[in-house]
Amino acid sequence: MAVMDHLEEKSRPTLYRSLKYWGKKPHSIWREIIEYNTNYKDIVYDPFAGSALTFFESLKSGRKPVVADINPLTLFIIEVYSGNYDMEKLITRFNVIKNIVSNTTLYRKNYIGKCMNCGKTIDIYNYRWSGNTQNGYSYKCPFCNNVYTCKESIEVYNEDLGYWKPDLNIASFQSVCSSSLKYFGSDLISDVWSSRNLEILSLIFNLINESDSDLRLPLMFAFLQTLHLTTKMCALRSEKTNRPLSTSWGRPAYMYLKNRMEQNPLLQFERSLFEKNGVIKALNSKEEYLPQYTFSQDIDDIDRVDGIVMLENSKVINGFNADFIITDPPYGPVIQYGELSCVWNCWLEKFDPKYKLNLQDEIIVNNYKGYDKYLQDMTAVLTNCKSILKNNCMVLTFNSNNTQDFDVINKAIINSGFNIKHKFLQKNKRSSEANVSATSNMSISDYYFVLEKASVCVCI
């Protein structure tokens, strides 16, 4: 197994950059591990699929992926990339949406200004806030071909456009910083956006829903990328960085930021479609990188499709055979995947009720689920893996600085009838990736465990 140690991560193709998911693994390393451990057409199973890289890397290698996750984002991304889209039609529809949104009074009063250099009309990219004080705004003037930051403030104009908005209560979420709810303004997820941004988002969402059925998925994909980047959780970069149009949701928490950037939802939607890591580039990238594929959500279809994705609790998944398993389970309490995902999922479920996230099924440690339950759940999934696994090798990755998390993983591995044949630390290349350096509970390197069934392996 030594060949699997210290692999070098290659640069990520755009198809992996467009969907934000906490804790994404290095795609090229996973592919090398998959290829090393399997043959052409072998079945590769991942019970915690997340952003679906096992699915895509297995397809790329000519293997057959079977993946599961309780998070519908996994199904969503596999569905989006399985389609072929008429780009011209997509762009035309985007322009219609842009036209409608930018002609509303709400948009015009909040996001249209005058260039301080040439005096022509410009779209405001973002407002800079420090608490309740607006410290100005930034924009890119298409006439001067320059980016400006203006120190003046512009009065906020609010209006209820009357479209559907999410009303999920997040007060009980472990991932909500305790003081933030007060600043957000209520217990509802809708208050992670400013009132004007929420209204504009709800209008864009409504227009996506009214689009032709063959365009809804890619438009929704761009909308998902827009959502977290238009909240009150987006950091203002320091002036030194000289990137007044750039921000991120960097910490894995619902966290109101005093010094924040309020981004224009329409422009962010446009950027999410057209920019470097946007949907159009991602769709082109998947065409170059992946074979065309078919998929099903039903494991019984395994012989007639290229891959299976199950929106299910992997505790109850059993009854098929896999040649190899590779997975990256939740890391104890470190990242609250399900809760954090609600920023997207509360809209996604409205977009199509089949994308339902069942938080009760999540294997995690938080205010409601302790370490005993985590051990029980991880043991159940790994026991299923043992019976699903036809051959002897399974790879499991883990990331935490907390010994208790490791204790549980070790126990679950042993309890379910596996031995740890080998383990190694794999340095993460992307220290800038928020998910890698996100919390003090995370390690800069990922741990890789190579497991074998206990009956055929001597424990070390």
Ligand SMILES: C[S@@+](CC[C@H](N)C(=O)[O-])C[C@H]1O[C@@H](n2cnc3c(N)ncnc32)[C@H](O)[C@@H]1O
């Ligand atoms: C560490 S993340 C996987 C990230 C993935 N490796 C990637 O690169 O995107 C763990 C995943 O386990 C999923 N999960 C948690 N409980 C689950 C369950 N009972 N059944 C299936 N998936 C579950 C979470 O939704 C999350 O996507």
Ligand SMILES: [Zn+2]
């Ligand atoms: Zn100008």
